[in-house]
Amino acid sequence: MQEKTTKIIEKIRLVIGKEEQLSPSPFMNWLKPVAVAAEYGSLTFEYKIRREMTNPMGNLHGGVIAGIIDDIMGATVYSLEKSDYFVTVNLSVDYFAPAVLGDVIHAISKVVKEGRSVINVECELWLPAKKRLLAKASSNLMRLH
Numbered sequence: 001m002q003e004k005t006t007k008i009i010e011k012i013r014l015v016i017g018k019e020e021q022l023s024p025s026p027f028m029n030w031l032k033p034v035a036v037a038a039e040y041g042s043l044t045f046e047y048k049i050r051r052e053m054t055n056p057m058g059n060l061h062g063g064v065i066a067g068i069i070d071d072i073m074g075a076t077v078y079s080l081e082k083s084d085y086f087v088t089v090n091l092s093v094d095y096f097a098p099a100v101l102g103d104v105i106h107a108i109s110k111v112v113k114e115g116r117s118v119i120n121v122e123c124e125l126w127l128p129a130k131k132r133l134l135a136k137a138s139s140n141l142m143r144l145h
Contacts, residue, residue: 004040006081012038041111043076049103059098069137073121076109086141093137117143
């Protein structure tokens with residue numbers, strides 16, 4: 001059976017391992033993701049924690065964690081190349097462990113249920129160097145008509 005793909009997924013695959021401006025989204029480009037893997041319904045991006053991403057204690061800011069998760073989930077749905085746009089209607093994040101300045105983390109997204117009006121996506125944020133799960137989230141994205 002042939003693997004399902006899209007033009008956007010193919011473009012992401014061309015820049016795997018490179019720091020590229022992957023998106024028309026200024027926020028995504030500020031995050032500076034590096035593509036690690038791209039499959040239909042699943043993306044993996046890598047992020048290096050910079051000072052402006054940290055809280056006063058030097059840990060990756062919880063809001064930035066939520067932003068990374070929301071952004072990769074949106075990119076995952078966008079990569080499906082639907083005819084309409086989808087927007088986040090809820091986002092539930094569980095935080096488990098910190099990351100600090102200089103750490104390299106991975107965000108791994110996965111479409112769980114692809115409906116016509118709502119797409120459910122999950123994401124895990126990992127610190128690969130310590131094999132540590134930092135956060136896990138789920139979200140529903142709704143079609144805009």
